[in-house]
Amino acid sequence: SYRTVLLGHGSGGRLMHELxxxxxxxxxxxxxxxxxxxxxxxxxxxLQLAFTTDAFVVDPIVFPGGDIGRLAVNGxxxxxxxxxxxxxxLSAAFILEEGLPIETLCQIVDSMRQAAAEAxxxxxxxxxxxxxxxxxxxxxxTTTGIGIVEYEGTLSADQARPGDxxxxxxxxxxxxxxxxxAREQIEFEQPIRSDTAPLHTLVAAMxxxxxxxxxxxDATRGGLASALNEIAxxxxxxIQLDExxxxxxxxxxxxxxxxxxxxxxxxxxxKLVAIVAREDAERVLEAMRAHPLGQEATVIxxxxxxxxxxxxxxxxxxxxxxVSMPAGEPLPRIC
Amino acid sequence: SYRTVLLGHGSGGRLMHELxxxxxxxxxxxxxxxxxxxxxxxxxxxLQLAFTTDAFVVDPIVFPGGDIGRLAVNGxxxxxxxxxxxxxxLSAAFILEEGLPIETLCQIVDSMRQAAAEAxxxxxxxxxxxxxxxxxxxxxxTTTGIGIVEYEGTLSADQARPGDxxxxxxxxxxxxxxxxxAREQIEFEQPIRSDTAPLHTLVAAMxxxxxxxxxxxDATRGGLASALNEIAxxxxxxIQLDExxxxxxxxxxxxxxxxxxxxxxxxxxxKLVAIVAREDAERVLEAMRAHPLGQEATVIxxxxxxxxxxxxxxxxxxxxxxVSMPAGEPLPRIC
Ligand SMILES: Nc1ncnc2c1ncn2[C@@H]1O[C@H](COP(=O)(O)OP(=O)(O)OP(=O)(O)O)[C@@H](O)[C@H]1O
Ligand SMILES: Nc1ncnc2c1ncn2[C@@H]1O[C@H](COP(=O)(O)OP(=O)(O)OP(=O)(O)O)[C@@H](O)[C@H]1O
Ligand SMILES: [Mg+2]
Ligand SMILES: [Mg+2]
Ligand SMILES: [Mg+2]
Ligand SMILES: [Mg+2]
Ligand SMILES: [Mg+2]
Ligand SMILES: [Mg+2]
Numbered sequence: 001s002y003r004t005v006l007l008g009h010g011s012g013g014r015l016m017h018e019l020x021x022x023x024x025x026x027x028x029x030x031x032x033x034x035x036x037x038x039x040x041x042x043x044x045x046x047l048q049l050a051f052t053t054d055a056f057v058v059d060p061i062v063f064p065g066g067d068i069g070r071l072a073v074n075g076x077x078x079x080x081x082x083x084x085x086x087x088x089x090l091s092a093a094f095i096l097e098e099g100l101p102i103e104t105l106c107q108i109v110d111s112m113r114q115a116a117a118e119a120x121x122x123x124x125x126x127x128x129x130x131x132x133x134x135x136x137x138x139x140x141x142t143t144t145g146i147g148i149v150e151y152e153g154t155l156s157a158d159q160a161r162p163g164d165x166x167x168x169x170x171x172x173x174x175x176x177x178x179x180x181x182a183r184e185q186i187e188f189e190q191p192i193r194s195d196t197a198p199l200h201t202l203v204a205a206m207x208x209x210x211x212x213x214x215x216x217x218d219a220t221r222g223g224l225a226s227a228l229n230e231i232a233x234x235x236x237x238x239i240q241l242d243e244x245x246x247x248x249x250x251x252x253x254x255x256x257x258x259x260x261x262x263x264x265x266x267x268x269x270x271k272l273v274a275i276v277a278r279e280d281a282e283r284v285l286e287a288m289r290a291h292p293l294g295q296e297a298t299v300i301x302x303x304x305x306x307x308x309x310x311x312x313x314x315x316x317x318x319x320x321x322x323v324s325m326p327a328g329e330p331l332p333r334i335c
Numbered sequence: 336s337y338r339t340v341l342l343g344h345g346s347g348g349r350l351m352h353e354l355x356x357x358x359x360x361x362x363x364x365x366x367x368x369x370x371x372x373x374x375x376x377x378x379x380x381x382l383q384l385a386f387t388t389d390a391f392v393v394d395p396i397v398f399p400g401g402d403i404g405r406l407a408v409n410g411x412x413x414x415x416x417x418x419x420x421x422x423x424x425l426s427a428a429f430i431l432e433e434g435l436p437i438e439t440l441c442q443i444v445d446s447m448r449q450a451a452a453e454a455x456x457x458x459x460x461x462x463x464x465x466x467x468x469x470x471x472x473x474x475x476x477t478t479t480g481i482g483i484v485e486y487e488g489t490l491s492a493d494q495a496r497p498g499d500x501x502x503x504x505x506x507x508x509x510x511x512x513x514x515x516x517a518r519e520q521i522e523f524e525q526p527i528r529s530d531t532a533p534l535h536t537l538v539a540a541m542x543x544x545x546x547x548x549x550x551x552x553d554a555t556r557g558g559l560a561s562a563l564n565e566i567a568x569x570x571x572x573x574i575q576l577d578e579x580x581x582x583x584x585x586x587x588x589x590x591x592x593x594x595x596x597x598x599x600x601x602x603x604x605x606k607l608v609a610i611v612a613r614e615d616a617e618r619v620l621e622a623m624r625a626h627p628l629g630q631e632a633t634v635i636x637x638x639x640x641x642x643x644x645x646x647x648x649x650x651x652x653x654x655x656x657x658v659s660m661p662a663g664e665p666l667p668r669i670c
Binding site: 005007030098100102113116123125140 | 337340351475481
């Protein structure tokens with residue numbers, strides 16, 4: 001419907017999903033791949049291999065709580081993890097702009113080293129391309145990951161059922177706000193830090209706690225709203241959230257209001273939503289809260305019958321509002 | 336030794352290898368990974384998995400014989416193939432510049448579809464990022480591939496031994512020249528076409544013909560010179576080539592002279608060199624010539640003892656000249 005690519009086509013909302021559905025999926029992806037999850041899972045000689053890729057173009061390349069290097073490692077680890085896979089290896093392809101200080105490159109690569117070491121997931125292969133000054137913006141990093149799925153349940157966005165419970169591992173919107181404030185050079189007394197973190201050990205604990213986890217999504221571009229709308233559409237269900245139960249740090253909430261952003265649309269880089277069978281919700285929640293990255297885990301809502309496949313939010317003042325997939329580009333180049 | 340990233344750091348020559356040795360390898364790659372081959376090969380539950388990634392930033396994005404889409408598919412298939420792996424799956428991460436015509440995107444993605452279909456290697460996962468106008472150049476594509484190695488020999492750049500024979504599957508330098516002429520908009524009556532092609536079935540035939548193939552390299556950035564110098568250094572041997580035996584189309588040779596380029600330094604996208612035990616050379620050559628992509632396969636030289644680890648060329652006029660790894664940027668953004 002658009003003649004040219006818009007910034008919005010890259011921001012995790014409706015525009016991007018349209019481009020994927022209209023161009024990329026029909027031309028590139030296998031016709032029998034009904035649901036698009038965080039990773040593709042293929043059987044190879046009896047092994048369930050997970051495979052996922054992300055390009056990182058965040059601006060600025062350094063921000064409170066992280067940088068493009070740490071983001072590139074954690075982001076691909078998280079897409080493997082929420083697909084139920086134990087991450088095995090990563091690759092890293094670099095597109096460098098002519099003139100990038102070598103010192104800056106070393107800082108970014110060193111923070112990738114730290115992130116990979118902390119997560120225990122090695123980078124085993126890579127590529128180095130350089131483009132003329134002005135043809136890229138300092139550095140872009142594309143990481144790709146391989147993992148092994150050993151979960152007996154089927155994790156997929158189309159597995160949610162009415163009665164299931166929606167869990168979230170902690171406060172939202174910190175990453176997007178940290179990047180936007182750094183980009184606009186707005187200083188807060190207490191700097192808001194990105195929540196970027198590798199979620200694979202948190203997920204492993206959750207998977208051990210229940211064989212009836214239906215699906216998980218890391219809520220990156222398009223935030224909680226995109227992740228949950230994708231699940232509602234794929235599973236053909238409704239999702240009802242309780243605003244009072246969705247944790248958000250006060251200063252992040254204030255910054256969202258300052259920037260005119262809906263926290264549910266803002267990108268996270270260390271948050272996941274999980275749809276769990278009601279009878280296992282308590283046990284999974286306990287497992288999450290026992291993990292450093294799930295201490296503030298909480299139930300934020302439930303899956304309901306709804307032929308309109310809507311995500312609804314019970315607001316603090318009472319009543320419901322629709323939580324829509326963000327349309328265009330709330331936050332371009334946010335990861 | 337340089338304060339900032341130069342175009343040369345991305346062109347497959349000495350500068351790039353220095354950057355990889357000084358920054359990327361020590362910080363990112365596993366310490367025990369002695370040799371850097373076209374793909375990393377890791378054992379997973381008894382399976383030999385090959386894993387490789389390449390970013391494609393070719394300028395222009397369309398050129399006689401191919402485009403960035405076809406290149407991105409064939410290039411990663413070839414890095415898997417020359418590592419002895421049967422390619423299984425590809426991922427494709429797109430960085431799109433705001434304002435890129437959707438029609439151009441569709442053409443590129445459709446040519447990826449064709450290349451993947453022709454090669455029989457599916458693209459199963461991807462990513463779509465958009466950056467502001469002027470922060471990228473139309474489109475960059477990073478493809479990553481997974482394959483399975485089923486060859487009983489050990490293919491690696493450090494396996495060449497004095498007495499081995501050097502095989503090449505066809506005429507060189509066509510890709511780099513095709514891209515440079517398109518970039519400079521130089522018209523030839525007979526347009527020179529890129530040789531981009533998927534080499535996995537050619538390689539499969541070669542592997543079946545001999546268990547004593549020591550290593551293979553697709554001669555992309557830095558051309559034949561880089562590929563052979565990497566092998567000579569890793570295997571601590573000398574390589575002697577015979578200029579008269581290295582096939583090159585006349586118009587390509589003419590264009591190299593016009594552009595002041597050494598054909599041995601010019602990138603190929605459908606050519607490989609193979610180091611084979613002498614006793615199997617004839618059989619492997621036969622297998623290559625029986626394949627559409629090896630019809631002009633020929634012996635171009637041999638591996639010798641040489642403590643200096645030099646690649647030498649016996650020239651048509653007699654005598655030898657050193658074939659050095661290209662230093663900086665003979666051909667920036669050539670793939
Ligand atoms: N930035 C990087 N980080 C880690 N390893 C890298 C990086 N760049 C290159 N490598 C490794 O160095 C080796 C050579 O890479 P290179 O890109 O030159 O090979 P190639 O992909 O076969 O060639 P081309 O990119 O021209 O197609 C490979 O083993 C690759 O994994
Ligand atoms: N250009 C593309 N080609 C093929 N598949 C794509 C492309 N872009 C996205 N996809 C697929 O669409 C689904 C959603 O991709 P998306 O990038 O939104 O997920 P994500 O990586 O989890 O989120 P983020 O990129 O914000 O971290 C995935 O299954 C992905 O493989
Ligand atoms: Mg994800
Ligand atoms: Mg992701
Ligand atoms: Mg490469
Ligand atoms: Mg290669
Ligand atoms: Mg390559
Ligand atoms: Mg993605």
